[in-house]
Structures are given as structure tokens and as C-alpha cells.
Amino acid sequence: MAISFDKALGIHQYTVGVRSQRAEILASNLANANTPGYKAQDIDFTRALQAATYGANFGLNQTDERHIAATSQIQSQKMYRIPNQPDTGDGNTVDAQVERNLFMQNALGYEASVEFLGAQFKNMSKALGRNE
Template identity: 30%
Template structure:
């Protein structure tokens, strides 16, 4: 088993993948803030948590959460492609303008900031976990 194949690291990697995809969706909402008739989108966190829980229950013997190659040019991870795609759902903000656009930049920026903090937390935990494993694997006295 490789050092990166532990349950904790798999969960953190999957979380960072979800948060990266959510950041892309939120950035798309901000980019379309002036597009007539545009309704903002978001990813369902409940769907992500259900999928992750299901993956962890079904893989008692295999702790890795599979990654996916979402574009033809992506490198396929070792062990083959698999993994998850997240469904984008329409999530209108609190107000709609005259041209039918319902993107509220303040709400989108709050969501993006919250998402960034979650990503940074997951990344920090990932790095700390790896550092602890490296320290434990070092020979005594080093």
C-alpha cells in the first residue's frame, strides 16, 4: 500500500477535487453576472457526501477513492480511470434583475470565499498528514 492510499488522504483528495470543481462553477457564475437570463449554478454538497460515504462503505478492503479523467487530454491515474462527476444544479440567488439574470455577485463571492477556506483547510490537513507519515517512516535517530 502506498503512502497516499490511506482513508484520510483519500477523503481529503476527493474533497479537494469536489471543492476545485465547485470553484470552477462559482467562477462561471461570476463571469456570467451580466448575461441576460443567466441563472447561477452550484454543486450539491449533499450528493458529494452521499457518494463519498457510499464509496467508503463499499471499499472496506480498498481505501482509495478513484479519480477520474474528465477531459480526453487528462492523465489517467494509476489503477485505471473511474471516480466521480458532480452534477451542476441551478441555484438562483436572492434577487433577479430586469434582464432575467439572477446572479448576485456578493452571494457568489461569499460562496467562493467559503469554498477557498474549505479547500485550504483540506490541503493543509493533507500536507500535515503526509508530514506525520514521513516522520513516522524515518529511521530512529534521524
């Protein structure tokens, strides 16, 4: 009987990737908190997870230099955040406190998914008779 990783790992195999890419976006926002004209970005986590889960990213390989490179589905899901505070005059919309809070929430979700995946792999190893 074959093991179905989709059934065994559930949605967590996809959340790790989406949360990782969201962490990059949030870190970029924090790094550019003092850059004039920088607009804070984020992704709609639910939509990005649905895109990752239902195969929107086909994993296309560019086998010839004349082929058009496939873009990451997450990059196409980026949106600009509506600022919570009035413009300070430099056009930057990053609120460092909001970004730090979102980064921490995202990190906790990432850690929970990794812990779950680790437990699932441990359980599958036990089921296969490999107790380590």
C-alpha cells in the first residue's frame, strides 16, 4: 500500500512554503522602513495557500533559453498594504510595529507547521518500523 503524502501531511506541507515567502516580504518591509517612497507589501495568505495547494504553481522548468520563465505564484499575489497612519511626507507606508507583529505571527505559524510536519514524519517512520 502506497503512502499518500497529501493525506498524511495535509495542508502543512504548503503552509511552510507560503509562510516562508511571506516572511521574506515582511522582512523586506522592515528593511525598507526608512526608504523614501517605499510601499509596504504583503500577500493574502488564504489566497496564496489556495494557489499553492491547488497546483497554481506548476513547477515549470525552462529547458531552453528561448522559453519564457515561469513566475512564482506568490509573487503574483503581492499586494500593497493600506497604511494605518497618515503619510509623513516621504511617501513610505511602512509601519514598523505592524510589520514586526505580522512577522512574529507568521513566524509562529511557520514554527507550528514545521513541528506538525516533524511529528507526522516521526509517526510515518514508526509505522514503517523504523523507531529512532
